Amino acid sequence: MLGVLHDPASDEKSKAWAAEKAAPFVHPKPAPAQRLVKIELPATDTAEGVSAALGKLIQAVATGDLAPSEAQSVAALIEAQRKAIETNDVLARLDALEEAQRRPGGPKLVA
Known part of the structure; x- marks a missing residue:
């Protein structure tokens, strides 16, 4: 050319x-400027809240209130919150197992 x-x-x-x-x-x-997205979501501090928020996000795409690409960006934030909840849950369960193992007569974990 x-x-x-x-x-x-x-x-x-x-x-x-x-x-x-x-x-x-x-x-x-x-690149075009990103549009600010405003959507009412339930609290996402529990696994149930995360699930409800994703459901609401899917509904917003289905009704045309959000473009799929916009919803994908918000879903990534919700997914990060879900991972944080999951990590905290695993840590709490691990702490409980370790505490039970330390108690006299507690279960002994074999490696």
Whole structure:
């Protein structure tokens, strides 16, 4: 394409075609600004709340209130919250097992 643009023997139609094809790479368009998304979600501090929030998010996409890409961004935040809840739950269960193991007569875990 650039050869056509720089070749003095190229006709104007060929140069116009080459310029049109090269333009997006020479002058790329900036990414569009993200739209702020406002949606009422239930509290997400429990696993049940996370599930309810995802359900509400799916409903918003189904009714056209949110674009799928917008919902995907919000769902990623909800998923991060779910992982935090899961991690805290696992840590609490592990602490309880370790405490039970320390007590006299408590279960002995075998490695």
